[in-house]
Amino acid sequence: MAPNPRVAKAFRAMRDLGIPEEKTKPVLKKLIKLYEKNWELIEEENYRALADAIFDSQESEEVEQKKKLDVEAAEKKKRLEQAECLNHIEEETQVQEEPERPLKRLRLRHQDSQPSPSSINPSSNSNGTLLKVPKLEANEASEPVSPLKRKGKQPILPNDMARVEGNDVIESGDVVVADVTGSYSAIRRLRDRGKEPISPHSGHREKRSVKSSDVHLKVPKIEPGVKKNLALIIPKDEPITDVPLAVILPETLTNGDASTDNHVEETSNETNGHELMNIQDQSTAKVDIASSSSGEIKISLSCRKTKLSLTNVDTLLKTMEEKCLKSYKVLDPNFSVKKLMKDMCDCFLELGSNSTNDPPTEPSGTCANGKGMPSVTENNGDKKVEQNGIENTESFDDVIDIAKGQERVIISLVNEVNSECPPSFHYIPRNAVFQSAYVDFSLARIADDNCCPTCYGDCLTSSTPCPCAIQSGGKFAYTTDGLVKEELLDECIKMNRDPQKRVVDYCKECPLERSKNEEILEQCKGHLERSFIKECWLKCGCNKKCGNRVVQCGIKYKLQVFMTSGGKGWGVRTLEELPKGAFVCEYVGEVLTNMELYNRVSQSLNKDKYAHPVLLDADWGGETELKEEEALCLDATYYGNVARFINHRCFDSNLLEIPVEVENPDRHYYHLAFFTTRKVKALEELTRDYGIDFDDDDHPVKAFRCQCGSRYCRDIKPSTRSGKRRISSS
Numbered sequence: 196m197a198p199n200p201r202v203a204k205a206f207r208a209m210r211d212l213g214i215p216e217e218k219t220k221p222v223l224k225k226l227i228k229l230y231e232k233n234w235e236l237i238e239e240e241n242y243r244a245l246a247d248a249i250f251d252s253q254e255s256e257e258v259e260q261k262k263k264l265d266v267e268a269a270e271k272k273k274r275l276e277q278a279e280c281l282n283h284i285e286e287e288t289q290v291q292e293e294p295e296r297p298l299k300r301l302r303l304r305h306q307d308s309q310p311s312p313s314s315i316n317p318s319s320n321s322n323g324t325l326l327k328v329p330k331l332e333a334n335e336a337s338e339p340v341s342p343l344k345r346k347g348k349q350p351i352l353p354n355d356m357a358r359v360e361g362n363d364v365i366e367s368g369d370v371v372v373a374d375v376t377g378s379y380s381a382i383r384r385l386r387d388r389g390k391e392p393i394s395p396h397s398g399h400r401e402k403r404s405v406k407s408s409d410v411h412l413k414v415p416k417i418e419p420g421v422k423k424n425l426a427l428i429i430p431k432d433e434p435i436t437d438v439p440l441a442v443i444l445p446e447t448l449t450n451g452d453a454s455t456d457n458h459v460e461e462t463s464n465e466t467n468g469h470e471l472m473n474i475q476d477q478s479t480a481k482v483d484i485a486s487s488s489s490g491e492i493k494i495s496l497s498c499r500k501t502k503l504s505l506t507n508v509d510t511l512l513k514t515m516e517e518k519c520l521k522s523y524k525v526l527d528p529n530f531s532v533k534k535l536m537k538d539m540c541d542c543f544l545e546l547g548s549n550s551t552n553d554p555p556t557e558p559s560g561t562c563a564n565g566k567g568m569p570s571v572t573e574n575n576g577d578k579k580v581e582q583n584g585i586e587n588t589e590s591f592d593d594v595i596d597i598a599k600g601q602e603r604v605i606i607s608l609v610n611e612v613n614s615e616c617p618p619s620f621h622y623i624p625r626n627a628v629f630q631s632a633y634v635d636f637s638l639a640r641i642a643d644d645n646c647c648p649t650c651y652g653d654c655l656t657s658s659t660p661c662p663c664a665i666q667s668g669g670k671f672a673y674t675t676d677g678l679v680k681e682e683l684l685d686e687c688i689k690m691n692r693d694p695q696k697r698v699v700d701y702c703k704e705c706p707l708e709r710s711k712n713e714e715i716l717e718q719c720k721g722h723l724e725r726s727f728i729k730e731c732w733l734k735c736g737c738n739k740k741c742g743n744r745v746v747q748c749g750i751k752y753k754l755q756v757f758m759t760s761g762g763k764g765w766g767v768r769t770l771e772e773l774p775k776g777a778f779v780c781e782y783v784g785e786v787l788t789n790m791e792l793y794n795r796v797s798q799s800l801n802k803d804k805y806a807h808p809v810l811l812d813a814d815w816g817g818e819t820e821l822k823e824e825e826a827l828c829l830d831a832t833y834y835g836n837v838a839r840f841i842n843h844r845c846f847d848s849n850l851l852e853i854p855v856e857v858e859n860p861d862r863h864y865y866h867l868a869f870f871t872t873r874k875v876k877a878l879e880e881l882t883r884d885y886g887i888d889f890d891d892d893d894h895p896v897k898a899f900r901c902q903c904g905s906r907y908c909r910d911i912k913p914s915t916r917s918g919k920r921r922i923s924s925s
């Protein structure tokens with residue numbers, strides 16, 4: 196059969212690139228199959244696809260080859276190590292009487308072997324260098340790790356706080372889409388846990404509380420009910436540093452539950468040397484050998500149901516000392532077991548008190564920076580703390596500040612419900628541009644009629660409102676107390692809640708529809724128009740304390756992130772009473788282009804994760820309409836502020852979002868600020884209406900089952916309806 200001229204041509208083209216026919220052939224075959232004989236695709240750009248495929252296959256061959264070599268090398272190394280290890284053991288059994296042999300090898304010997312007299316070095320420390328108990332990292336303590344194993348091992352941060360997987364509802368750190376009126380549409384969960392930033396308190400959460408007693412876990416685990424004689428028998432294959440702790444089972448470590456502890460009996464004796472010896476009864480004998488100076492830690496020996504008599508502790512200690520000197524080659528003639536035990540007690544105590552992990556108060560866990568989760572209901576007193584010139588009314592020692600000092604106030608975190616830790620994210624107090632989002636803050640763009648350069652002092656006190664008030668109908672939006680004026684607030688509330696009051700704009704290619712990722716792009720469902728607030732800024736002549744600067748001054752009320760008890764996860768509450776119209780916080784996140792958001796959403800969708808993006812572009816249908824992919828969004832999944840924890844409440848939420856223009860006059864970018872819709876009592880949860888339409892079955896995103904508790908809840912359905920709930924786009 197005559198060769199296919201296209202095949203021949205392909206071979207020729209590859210030959211020109213220096214690729215021999217035998218390399219081209221198998222790849223070309225695969226490509227023809229892959230492209231279903233569509234030669235145009237193969238021939239495109241001078242056989243680029245073919246060349247790429249050949250290079251790729253070469254690369255993967257090389258990788259395979261390398262892997263193979265690596266495996267062979269590893270096996271070889273292992274074999275060598277095993278052989279070396281065998282040699283060592285042989286060597287040790289032959290030369291076990293050598294005094295200078297390192298301790299770890301000597302320990303392989305049988306305890307009862309008869310050693311030659313020790314070669315004693317009087318200059319070594321009193322404990323014998325090799326008997327020094329290494330300092331334990333609290334979080335290393337959960338497994339018996341030999342010092343050799345531990346060498347080079349990095350301490351594990353206790354706070355790996357990725358959220359628990361397993362439900363498909365939208366969780367904190369979600370991104371929120373808002374239409375122009377601020378009625379939000381939860382779109383998709385963007386959370387891609389694999390991509391979460393690793394903060395000091397990030398990663399996968401370990402739900403464990405590290406207590407000082409964790410040190411106890413260094414001991415080999417003893418199952419309750421298993422009776423073992425825990426007298427100072429050193430496991431021969433364990434390093435000596437681990438040994439004496441094996442008998443430490445103080446009440447604190449077992450929660451005082453003696454039933455789980457088959458070795459320790461109560462004793463009221465002084466915790467001091469051999470006076471401590473106390474024989475409880477015929478069937479149980481207990482000796483307290485040493486204790487820390489204040490008596491919190493004790494090392495005891497006990498024999499249960501045995502006829503053994505522990506009448507002479509001195510003899511016991513002496514015997515043990517001799518054993519140590521002989522068998523373990525302890526070099527100090529003054530070595531004393533009692534002192535060793537006492538040092539151990541002190542060590543134990545020191546480790547316990549040095550631990551940064553405060554003993555958690557039930558039901559708290561250990562989170563974030565390794566601190567136990569405080570379960571504080573009230574503001575922690577009125578202690579005033581200054582940090583970076585910011586006055587806080589809570590102690591930094593007592594409180595986890597999720598804002599890490601970046602806000603004017605502490606944003607505390609408490610969990611009184613369970614031991615769950617908050618999700619990992621970077622706290623940022625202000626929006627940050629992710630990548631290609633275009634946010635122009637240049638002063639040149641601010642025209643004179645968009646600022647008040649001739650003002651001075653506080654604009655609010657001026658008899659005639661300055662240009663900054665024009666946007667809100669020639670009146671300033673704020674009262675002199677820094678609250679949104681009631682009139683404006685009520686109008687915004689009505690526009691949000693009352694469909695009759697809504698003014699709707701339609702855009703050509705709706706980013707919200709586009710983000711649904713459906714084959715056919717649906718028409719825009721409309722975006723509500725809403726009132727903006729414009730604040731004075733850099734080009735204005737007024738001072739920084741001007742009353743028309745509220746949102747830009749940041750959070751001023753004490754807020755707290757807390758674990759809700761109603762199944763909504765974390766929420767935000769106020770620690771002080773808030774008046775109506777008070778600025779609480781803004782929605783802070785990464786500023787993304789709509790395209791970037793779209794990409795994130797697609798990736799997340801593949802992983803079945805969802806988020807609520809906030810779509811910022813307000814220029815719907817206007818003359819300067821931006822390209823749909825240039826529209827800006829806010830995503831608080833990875834970077835955000837306290838607002839990412841605010842839960843949803845249908846209709847009558849106590850927060851309302853109002854767009855606030857500060858730096859940018861064109862409404863392409865603005866701040867989404869939350870103000871109270873009414874007076875809010877201290878400790879009340881703060882909520883906002885995400886604008887979710889729980890009946891929108893066409894929406895590709897599954898919403899959560901609403902637990903808002905509002906009597907206007909939109910998610911109350913007959914039980915026959917499926918749990919398939921959706922989120923609307925407006």
Ligand SMILES: C[S@@+](CC[C@H](N)C(=O)[O-])C[C@H]1O[C@@H](n2cnc3c(N)ncnc32)[C@H](O)[C@@H]1O
Binds near residue numbers: 762
């Ligand atoms: C922006 S986050 C709010 C913080 C979140 N509760 C957390 O634990 O991180 C939104 C998520 O909170 C939960 N949520 C918010 N409001 C809720 C409500 N009314 N009912 C049930 N879950 C809610 C949902 O899981 C939702 O996806």
